[in-house]
Each structure stands twice: as C-alpha cells, then as structure tokens.
Amino acid sequence: MSLLASTLWLLFFFSSSVVHSGAQGSSRGSLGDGICASSVVVHGYKCQELQVTTADGYILSVQRIPEGRSGNGNNNNKKQPVIIQHGILVDGMTWLLNGPEQNLPLILADNGFDVWISNTRGTRFSRRHISLDPSTPAYWNWTWDELGSYDLRAVVEYVSNQTGQKIHYIGHSQGTLIALTFFSEGKLVNKLKSAALLSPVAYLSHMTTELLNVADRLFLDQLIKTLGIAEFSTRGIPFQSFLKQLCAQPGVDCSDLFTAITGNNCCLNSSAVSLFLKNEPQSTSTKNLIHFAQIVRSGVVAKFNYGRRDQNIRIYGKASPPIYNLSNIPHDLPLFLSYGGRDALSDVLDVQTLLDSLKSHDADKLSVHFIKNYAHLDFIMGVNAKDIVYNAVISFFNRFN
Numbered sequence: 001m002s003l004l005a006s007t008l009w010l011l012f013f014f015s016s017s018v019v020h021s022g023a024q025g026s027s028r029g030s031l032g033d034g035i036c037a038s039s040v041v042v043h044g045y046k047c048q049e050l051q052v053t054t055a056d057g058y059i060l061s062v063q064r065i066p067e068g069r070s071g072n073g074n075n076n077n078k079k080q081p082v083i084i085q086h087g088i089l090v091d092g093m094t095w096l097l098n099g100p101e102q103n104l105p106l107i108l109a110d111n112g113f114d115v116w117i118s119n120t121r122g123t124r125f126s127r128r129h130i131s132l133d134p135s136t137p138a139y140w141n142w143t144w145d146e147l148g149s150y151d152l153r154a155v156v157e158y159v160s161n162q163t164g165q166k167i168h169y170i171g172h173s174q175g176t177l178i179a180l181t182f183f184s185e186g187k188l189v190n191k192l193k194s195a196a197l198l199s200p201v202a203y204l205s206h207m208t209t210e211l212l213n214v215a216d217r218l219f220l221d222q223l224i225k226t227l228g229i230a231e232f233s234t235r236g237i238p239f240q241s242f243l244k245q246l247c248a249q250p251g252v253d254c255s256d257l258f259t260a261i262t263g264n265n266c267c268l269n270s271s272a273v274s275l276f277l278k279n280e281p282q283s284t285s286t287k288n289l290i291h292f293a294q295i296v297r298s299g300v301v302a303k304f305n306y307g308r309r310d311q312n313i314r315i316y317g318k319a320s321p322p323i324y325n326l327s328n329i330p331h332d333l334p335l336f337l338s339y340g341g342r343d344a345l346s347d348v349l350d351v352q353t354l355l356d357s358l359k360s361h362d363a364d365k366l367s368v369h370f371i372k373n374y375a376h377l378d379f380i381m382g383v384n385a386k387d388i389v390y391n392a393v394i395s396f397f398n399r400f401n
Contacts, residue, residue: 061125087173194334340374
C-alpha cells in the first residue's frame, strides 16, 4: 500500500459508511460529556477532563487518570506521568475500547502511573481555537509537523508543569512520527524519561496492500487538494465514488478493509471493533494527508514541501524542505520500539530503516520488540496486548523510574 493517510482514510470512510447504513454497535456511554464520562469513570476510575492551548492557538482535549481503581496509595505526586498519543484519524478513545483489564491507559493507572491521554487538533473534543473556526480553511492549515512542534510540545510542557516530574511517552502510528521528529530536533527531551513507540511510523516505502498502491498511483490526495477540501472528514464529504473506483481496480479486495489496510490483525475483540466503528473516524487536514504522501514518494522524512521553490525558500530559507535527521535523537534517551510482522502500515523493512538511523543509540537505552503475528491495530485493541506488549512497556518504564 502506499500513503498511510490515504489508507487509513479509506478504511475509516468505509467503516463509517457501514455504520451509518445500519451496522449495530453502541458506545460505552454518552460522548457528550467527554471521554472520561463515557469510558473511564464508568469503570470506577477517577478522571479529569482538561484543556491545553498550543502556542498557535489550538485548544486540545486532555484526559488525566491520576490513579488506578484501587487508588494505588494517596501520594499522587510520586506517580510517574505518562502521556499517551493516538494515531491519525482517531482520538484518545481508541485506547479505551477494550475493558479495563485489556486497555492500556487503565492498565497503566492500575500499575501506579499518572496517565495523560492527548487528543490532537481537529478531533472531536479538540476542535476549538482561540480565533479560528473549524468551518474555515485556515483552521486546517497544518500537518504532522505542527502536531509535533505545537501539540506535543504544549502537552509535554503542561504535564511537566502540573507534575514537576519527567515524563514517559507512548505513541502509536502517527503518534510515533511526531515524537521521532520532535526528538530529532532536541525539543523538550530534557523533560522526558523515556518513550515507547508502538507500530513506529517514519519511513513508508514498503507498505504492503494493493489498495494503497492504487491510491498512490491515482494521486487521490492531490485530487482532494484540487477540490479545495481543507478538512478531511469522512462524514459529509462524497468520497464513496473514489472508494468504488479503487475497489474496482484489478487485484484490490475491499471485502475486508481492516485486513486490507492495516494487515492481518490476529487478536481483535469483536465488541472492541464494533465500538471502533461506532466512535471513529476523526477529522484531519487534507494537508496532513498530502504530507504523508510526500514521505511515501520521496523516501525521506522531511518538513512539508509546498511544491514551489519560491514558497519553500520563503518558509524554510531553502528550495527544498529540511530533512529530519532521526540519528540526531539523543543517544541516551531510552526508547522502546514494538512492531509487528503482519503490520501493513509499519512494515518490517521500513522499521529496519528506522532502526538503522538509531544504530548509534546507546545499546542499554534501546529496546526493540518484535511480535511476529501482530498487525497495526493489535497494538491498541488486541485482547492479549497486555501480556504481549503492555507489560513489556511497563517493565521498560520501571527501569528508568
């Protein structure tokens, strides 16, 4: 498959179509009161709905789970804070689709961590800005560059100020890309204790589904741009004809888009999948999709290319966008990378390219975790992810507490 964003876009559009045409499924509570009320408090955990404002004016929704269901003692100031960052076209809800014994935020809380769930700009609870309205193109003028340099920075600074402690970080998919690029520029690394990257995404040259290869060949991201669509939302925008066009291509099988796009996930619970289809997708910017496509086509991780020499010079001071040098990530920053052998998005060969850029990392600060039968969504929804992934993450964090 080719561009990650377009891939996920197609998956989520189709999922949304299925749900709205009569598929059954219900959320775990009313989302009108936020993620805490619908998916955390109902299980007996404390949860706070918070807001963090970025330097460029976006108001982000953040949920804090300060302790486990048993309370884990009363000295919350000593609990290690953990920021959890979701991927593209979803929000923090995706970490909470399984029950409390199987979802990562509540498992972390029960293991004595102070958990902070971040929701990127444009998702359902992070659609506010100090002056811009989501109905205007100006609100959507950003890519994953800004998700790192503004959103991640704001959340890290906020959690650091609130807790007075260094922070562990967990990202999935796009949440790993914004962290890797952020770290490579040395930003706020002194505020972090370690980072766990699940299904790490950086280089994207070997994604493996024919559906996205077709999407790339048809340059659908550029077609969307030509239509002047700033907000990429699967709700209310007529993309079904695009999907039909893709699914009609030779060799493309759209009968099971979960598998076709993310890989053959081994361990998904049907009730969690139902909740996933009920609560997602979320919006992103069309510009963000184009930026992902640029990684695929160029083979490098670079800042957004405006496609015009004069515009790049005006913004970057050079004709081509600067490349992120991931080997510049501080060699003593503890990193845990977990990836799957069946992941069609975070392909094994692309992960190896990422690992090659980390070859100078301190050996005792880099832990690589390979799960042969895992695909992209198993890391956030797998019924056995606690035993296979999350316990390993917790053990890694405890090494650096």
